Amino acid sequence: MTGKRYKCKALVTVLAAISVGTGCFFAEGAAASGVYEDEQEMNVMLNRSELDGLGEITGTIYVTGHKSPDSDTVGSAIAYAHLLSELGYDAQPVVLGDINNETRYILNAAGLETPMVFHDAAGCNMVLVDHSEYTQSAEGMRDANIISIIDHHADGAVTTAGQIIYDARPLGSTATIIWLRYRNYGVTPDQKTALAMMGAVLSDTKNLQSESTTFADREALKDLSNLAGVQDVDAFYRDMYEASISYEGMTDEEIFFSDYKEYEIGNTKYSIGSINAYDEESAKDLAERMTEVFPSALASTGMDMTFAQINVLHDDLSFTCLIPSDDTAEEVLEAALSDIAVHEGIWYRIEPYASRKKVVVPAITNVLESQPEE
Numbered sequence: 001m002t003g004k005r006y007k008c009k010a011l012v013t014v015l016a017a018i019s020v021g022t023g024c025f026f027a028e029g030a031a032a033s034g035v036y037e038d039e040q041e042m043n044v045m046l047n048r049s050e051l052d053g054l055g056e057i058t059g060t061i062y063v064t065g066h067k068s069p070d071s072d073t074v075g076s077a078i079a080y081a082h083l084l085s086e087l088g089y090d091a092q093p094v095v096l097g098d099i100n101n102e103t104r105y106i107l108n109a110a111g112l113e114t115p116m117v118f119h120d121a122a123g124c125n126m127v128l129v130d131h132s133e134y135t136q137s138a139e140g141m142r143d144a145n146i147i148s149i150i151d152h153h154a155d156g157a158v159t160t161a162g163q164i165i166y167d168a169r170p171l172g173s174t175a176t177i178i179w180l181r182y183r184n185y186g187v188t189p190d191q192k193t194a195l196a197m198m199g200a201v202l203s204d205t206k207n208l209q210s211e212s213t214t215f216a217d218r219e220a221l222k223d224l225s226n227l228a229g230v231q232d233v234d235a236f237y238r239d240m241y242e243a244s245i246s247y248e249g250m251t252d253e254e255i256f257f258s259d260y261k262e263y264e265i266g267n268t269k270y271s272i273g274s275i276n277a278y279d280e281e282s283a284k285d286l287a288e289r290m291t292e293v294f295p296s297a298l299a300s301t302g303m304d305m306t307f308a309q310i311n312v313l314h315d316d317l318s319f320t321c322l323i324p325s326d327d328t329a330e331e332v333l334e335a336a337l338s339d340i341a342v343h344e345g346i347w348y349r350i351e352p353y354a355s356r357k358k359v360v361v362p363a364i365t366n367v368l369e370s371q372p373e374e
Helices: 035-052 071-086 101-110 174-185 191-205 215-228 233-244 252-259 280-301 327-337 356-370
Strands: 061-064 091-095 125-129 145-151 165-168 260-265 268-276 305-314 317-324 341-344 347-350
Touching (some): 035 174, 061 071, 071 091, 071 101, 071 125, 071 174, 071 191, 174 191, 174 215, 191 233, 233 305, 252 260, 252 268, 252 280, 268 280, 268 356, 305 327, 327 341, 327 347, 327 356
Parallel strands (some): 061 125, 125 145, 145 165, 268 305
Antiparallel strands (some): 260 268, 317 347
């Protein structure tokens, strides 16, 4: 790869454009005495000093989320590439496939183009957001120069030979972590980027209703909606949700893979396709259709088992239904979720909504890890 050489140095002074809203909390009157500015400057310098450890980077840095890109993975890639650009790096957001209708709605509202579809990471400078699993990432990632991982999931299989910036926090959205990094580096996202980040937080926290939501997510949403100029956040989320349940023109296979993730625990490979529905009737219809997709999905992906997760979460409706691909997958679900799920026909129903990241994946992982290896 060719390109300019970039190295971002910790700033000796902070630009006057850094707003008070991005600073730390100090006692009343501290700003007037000069303590606030000194402390804010020092905090920015301390946080930016980690960039010096990356050394000189030749060529473009590509920022990517996971396969089957959702709103958090796309918004986070856009936001972190913008942050790196503001810090003097040549950075570009990319995606690993077609975006879904919810994400398309957010980007259209923000006036942003869909990032370029990226195919092979081998030999490239890469930042991974919202994932740290090779199975969820771009082809060639094992041969890439991975510079940073920013994620809110459990640690994955991705490893690096050199030092990296690794920021993994148990927050509701990866975009919230990136919002914190903007603050730490003394940078304010522009209106378009702020709206993409806001949509990401709304999507992954289900408008702050998910059990994975934290104080940081709530504060991020307040700040980002203000920067984005969005007055009615609830109305924006309703429009997002309506877009997310619009599968017009999509095949059942495309619906299943629209928010799909793969996992590998010991000798078992499994996957979960997450789908939104409006009500119980539409959820049942989707569940029946997904059972028809399972055989071809397993054959094409090489997974040992798969699950469809159908979520209904809006207004006063909140539940999740999990559909196993076969008897073995059903046994795993029974062992993993019998204490919180009710078996109703073809699905296991959990009420209220259960996060894939926070509830479903950890429960299935625990069961698979407890099974003896053959």
